[in-house]
Amino acid sequence: MASEKSEGVQSVTRALRLLTLLSQSDEGQRVSDLARDAGLAVSTAHRLLTTLEQSGFAQFAADEALWHVGRAAFSVGAAYTQRRNFIAPALPFLRRLRDQTRETANLGLLDDDQLVTVSQVESREIMRAISPPGGRVPVFCSGMGKAILATWTDDQIAAFAARRGFHPLTPRSHRSLDTAMEDIARVRDLGYAVDDEEHVTGLRCVAAVVQGPQGDAACAISVSGLAARLTPERIAVIGAQVKKAADDLMTALGGRA
Numbered sequence: 001m002a003s004e005k006s007e008g009v010q011s012v013t014r015a016l017r018l019l020t021l022l023s024q025s026d027e028g029q030r031v032s033d034l035a036r037d038a039g040l041a042v043s044t045a046h047r048l049l050t051t052l053e054q055s056g057f058a059q060f061a062a063d064e065a066l067w068h069v070g071r072a073a074f075s076v077g078a079a080y081t082q083r084r085n086f087i088a089p090a091l092p093f094l095r096r097l098r099d100q101t102r103e104t105a106n107l108g109l110l111d112d113d114q115l116v117t118v119s120q121v122e123s124r125e126i127m128r129a130i131s132p133p134g135g136r137v138p139v140f141c142s143g144m145g146k147a148i149l150a151t152w153t154d155d156q157i158a159a160f161a162a163r164r165g166f167h168p169l170t171p172r173s174h175r176s177l178d179t180a181m182e183d184i185a186r187v188r189d190l191g192y193a194v195d196d197e198e199h200v201t202g203l204r205c206v207a208a209v210v211q212g213p214q215g216d217a218a219c220a221i222s223v224s225g226l227a228a229r230l231t232p233e234r235i236a237v238i239g240a241q242v243k244k245a246a247d248d249l250m251t252a253l254g255g256r257a
Contacts, residue, residue: 014040015048019057019073023134028066086210086219086253087119093221093245093252094121100241103225106205108144109218111136113164115145123225138167140174143195143207144220150187151209151217157184173198192239197227204230206238208246211255218255221246 017038022029035045049067052058056072090107097105098121107119114136139145140161149157161177174180187193195205207222223230223238230238250257 011048014038014044015052018045018048019052019069022058022067022069023073028061028064028068030065031067034067086212086249089252090119090210090219090221090249091121093249094119097121097221097223097241097245098123101223101225101238103223103229103238106144106222106224108142108207108220108222110139110145110148113139113160115139115142115148115220117144118219125225125229137199138169138173139164140166140180141169141195141198143193143205143224144222146183146187146193146195147207147209147220147222148217150184150193151211154181157181169199170197170201172196172201190239191243194235194239195222195224202227204235206230206235206242208239208243210246210249210253211257212250213254213256215256218250218253221249 018034018040021034021037031046031049032042034040034049035042038045040048049058049060053060053070055070057070058073059068059070060066061068087107094105094107097103102123102125104123105121106117108115108117110116115138117133117135117137120133137145139149149160152160157180158177161180166173166175166180168175174183183193192206192208195203195207197204199205203224204227205222205224207220209217210219210221212218221242223242249255
C-alpha cells in the first residue's frame with residue numbers, strides 16, 4: 001500500500017513538473033523536449049501528458065506535434081487571481097504609474113516566502129525592464145519584497161532571514177542581516193524601497209507597500225527600469241509617485257496603515 005501511495009505522489013509530482021514546463025513556452029513543446037527537461041523517459045512523459053490532456057490541463061496540436069497548456073490550467077490560475085481581489089482594482093494605478101514614469105509598473109505579493117509578480121503594465125520604451133508575471137524573486141533582492149518586510153517587526157525579519165537565508169543574485173544583493181536591516185530602516189524612513197541592481201545588474205526598482213483592511217501588507221507596487229534611466233535623482237521623484245499610488249490603492253481597498 002505504501003509503495004502504491006509513493007508511486008501516486010511521484011506521478012503527481014512529475015505531471016506538475018511537465019505542466020510547469022508547458023507554461024514556460026508560448027509556442028508549445030515536443031514531448032521529447034519535455035521529457036528531457038523533466039528528466040523522464042519519453043514514454044513516461046507521453047503517458048502523463050495524455051492524462052493531463054484528458055483532464056483539460058494539457059492540449060496536443062496534432063498538426064504540429066506540439067503540447068500546450070490546456071484550458072483547465074488557465075481556469076485554475078484565474079481562480080488564484082480572483083482570490084487576490086486587489087489585482088483588478090490595482091490596474092488603473094499601475095497604468096497611471098506607467099504613464100507618469102514611462103517605466104514598467106508591477107504588482108507583487110509574498111508567496112511561499114518569495115516575492116511573486118502577479119500583474120504588470122509594461123513600459124512603452126524600446127528598452128524595457130521586465131520580470132514577467134509569475135516570476136519569483138528572493139525577498140531581500142526585491143524592492144517590493146523589502147517594502148513588505150519593512151512592515152514587519154525586526155524580530156520577524158530576523159526570524160525570516162534565519163529560516164530562508166539570503167540568496168544573492170548580483171554583487172549588490174544583501175548577504176547579511178546587518179546590511180538588510182540598514183536597508184529596511186531606510187525604507188521605513190522614506191516610505192519606499194529601492195532595488196539598486198540587487199535582482200539584475202543594470203536594473204533598478206522603486207516599490208511601496210499596500211496595506212490591507214487589517215493593516216497587514218497585502219501587496220506592493222513598484223516601478224522598474226534600466227539603471228541608466230532610474231538615476232538616483234529620479235528615484236526620489238518616482239519614490240513619491242509610487243508611494244502615492246500605493247496609498248491610493250490602499251484607500252480603494254479599504255486598507256489602513
